[in-house]
Amino acid sequence: MKLRYLTAVILPLFFVLNVSADELPELGDISQATISPRQERQLGLQIMTEIRADRSYLDDAEIAAYLTSLGNRLLAGSNEDHPDQEFEFFALQDPSINAFALPGGFMGFNSGLILAAQSESELAGVMSHEIAHVTQKHLARMISGQKYNMLTTLASLALAILVSRSNPQAGQAAVAASQALSIQSRLNFTRDHEKEADRIGLNILVDAGLNPNGMTEFFERLQKAGRFQENGAPSYLRTHPITYERIADIQSRTQNMSYRQVPDSLDFQLVRAKLRSLQGKPKDAVRYFESSIRDKRYNSEVAERYGLINALLRDRAYLRADKELALLYESSRASGMIEMLENHRLGTAIQIERKVSHSSPMIETLAARVKFSKGQFAEALDIYRASLQIYPQHRALTYDYADALLRSHSVDSALKFINQQLLFTPNDVRLYNLQSQGYAALGSNLMQHRAQAEAYVRQGYLAAAIDQLQTALRRNDGDFYQVSGVEARLKELRELEAANKN
Numbered sequence: 093m094k095l096r097y098l099t100a101v102i103l104p105l106f107f108v109l110n111v112s113a114d115e116l117p118e119l120g121d122i123s124q125a126t127i128s129p130r131q132e133r134q135l136g137l138q139i140m141t142e143i144r145a146d147r148s149y150l151d152d153a154e155i156a157a158y159l160t161s162l163g164n165r166l167l168a169g170s171n172e173d174h175p176d177q178e179f180e181f182f183a184l185q186d187p188s189i190n191a192f193a194l195p196g197g198f199m200g201f202n203s204g205l206i207l208a209a210q211s212e213s214e215l216a217g218v219m220s221h222e223i224a225h226v227t228q229k230h231l232a233r234m235i236s237g238q239k240y241n242m243l244t245t246l247a248s249l250a251l252a253i254l255v256s257r258s259n260p261q262a263g264q265a266a267v268a269a270s271q272a273l274s275i276q277s278r279l280n281f282t283r284d285h286e287k288e289a290d291r292i293g294l295n296i297l298v299d300a301g302l303n304p305n306g307m308t309e310f311f312e313r314l315q316k317a318g319r320f321q322e323n324g325a326p327s328y329l330r331t332h333p334i335t336y337e338r339i340a341d342i343q344s345r346t347q348n349m350s351y352r353q354v355p356d357s358l359d360f361q362l363v364r365a366k367l368r369s370l371q372g373k374p375k376d377a378v379r380y381f382e383s384s385i386r387d388k389r390y391n392s393e394v395a396e397r398y399g400l401i402n403a404l405l406r407d408r409a410y411l412r413a414d415k416e417l418a419l420l421y422e423s424s425r426a427s428g429m430i431e432m433l434e435n436h437r438l439g440t441a442i443q444i445e446r447k448v449s450h451s452s453p454m455i456e457t458l459a460a461r462v463k464f465s466k467g468q469f470a471e472a473l474d475i476y477r478a479s480l481q482i483y484p485q486h487r488a489l490t491y492d493y494a495d496a497l498l499r500s501h502s503v504d505s506a507l508k509f510i511n512q513q514l515l516f517t518p519n520d521v522r523l524y525n526l527q528s529q530g531y532a533a534l535g536s537n538l539m540q541h542r543a544q545a546e547a548y549v550r551q552g553y554l555a556a557a558i559d560q561l562q563t564a565l566r567r568n569d570g571d572f573y574q575v576s577g578v579e580a581r582l583k584e585l586r587e588l589e590a591a592n593k594n
Contacts (some may be wrong), residue, residue, distance in 0.1 A: 133195070135196060141551060143184075155183050157488070159219075166223055179197040182199070191218050209532075215310075220295075220297045224296065227292070231479055277319060283411065305346055457489050460473075460492060469496070490524065491522050498533065537564070539574060
């Protein structure tokens with residue numbers, strides 16, 4: 093069963109427990125909430141474990157980094173009143189237009205919604221609305237007045253539907269679906285919560301320096317789409333009912349705000365192009381970008397050429413991808429000069445919030461991938477090294493460089509680099525997976541399983557992590573200090589597992 097069913101039926105339930113107005117506490121008051129922030133986070137982690145295992149989960153460092161960057165920009169001002177609230181932003185490869193927030197601050201965005209947003213401010217408008225749902229503790233408030241085990245019931249249903257995808261014939265799949273529909277029939281968003289999320293989300297959008305009209309522009313487009321779609325309204329309209337009253341209320345709040353032109357970041361355009369390059373068959377994606385470039389149907393030529401090269405790599409057309417890379421760099425330089433001149437001209441008439449830079453680590457990462465795909469390993473490694481000097485925190489460059497070193501049989505160099513990176517980001521799952529590969533290449537079984545265990549711990553797979561450590565001890569090919577470290581870690585995880593069961 094596809095994750096799309098989960099996002100359309102189950103995930104919205106976490107924000108739609110139906111309680112009467114008399115049962116609701118004051119807006120912003122969580123004193124009557126029946127679950128603690130820690131319980132919310134644990135529930136979110138439990139669900140994310142299953143989501144990450146689903147094939148629609150986009151395990152793409154650059155897309156996740158962009159969403160996180162935009163989210164952090166929005167949170168910079170809004171999170172002052174909620175300093176302990178954690179957030180994690182991720183994407184799903186799903187054409188439906190939807191976004192959702194899980195307990196614990198986990199926030200998902202379908203690729204269909206990101207592509208439907210015509211500007212960065214529109215995407216930020218949706219994100220700020222979702223952030224407001226979380227920071228205002230709407231979930232905790234809605235659970236107030238319900239039975240304490242309602243949250244557990246919802247989590248169990250969500251997990252049951254996810255698990256059933258591997259065995260569609262299983263009887264519990266039908267049971268879970270019917271239970272979910274039964275609960276959904278009694279659940280609805282409250283009007284007050286949606287209006288509050290609009291109001292606070294708009295303030296978040298404005299404080300971040302983005303176009304406040306982005307929220308209404310996106311909502312209006314969805315509303316029009318809902319009127320003309322034969323298969324019903326977009327998913328986002330079903331989980332977040334948008335009324336004319338709500339749109340009018342947002343417009344009245346923005347009416348007296350000064351005009352603000354906010355150019356889209358290049359990364360916004362590149363992420364959208366990357367998502368498009370992943371749609372459908374590789375050859376169809378190539379034709380889409382070829383047509384777009386030929387007919388000049390684009391907002392950013394740089395982004396379209398970037399998308400074309402990504403599609404060519406999917407199609408394994410490596411020689412042509414390399415030729416297109418030169419055109420991408422040429423277009424990037426030209427676009428940078430044009431943008432700089434245009435910003436200088438417009439700056440005398442209107443306020444430009446920030447300049448657009450056409451230098452991006454995403455382009456450099458792509459360039460190195462093209463060279464590596466052609467077998468030009470030395471040139472690819474040079475690009476990685478040079479780019480990491482400029483963009484040391486770009487995770488895709490870090491992962492790709494470590495992977496390239498491993499694939500080039502420079503295992504010792506790869507492990508040295510990975511271990512250095514883990515000093516700065518000790519919870520990076522992908523780095524531990526790469527570290528495990530490195531130790532496996534060296535034939536160090538104990539350290540291989542130790543690294544894999546650390547990756548599992550950070551994904552929430554505690555039992556699997558314990559199993560890896562037990563396997564490491566059975567291999568017994570490490571020195572005294574390595575074995576002692578594994579034994580100590582195994583004891584720690586067993587204690588954690590016992591604590592979680594209590």
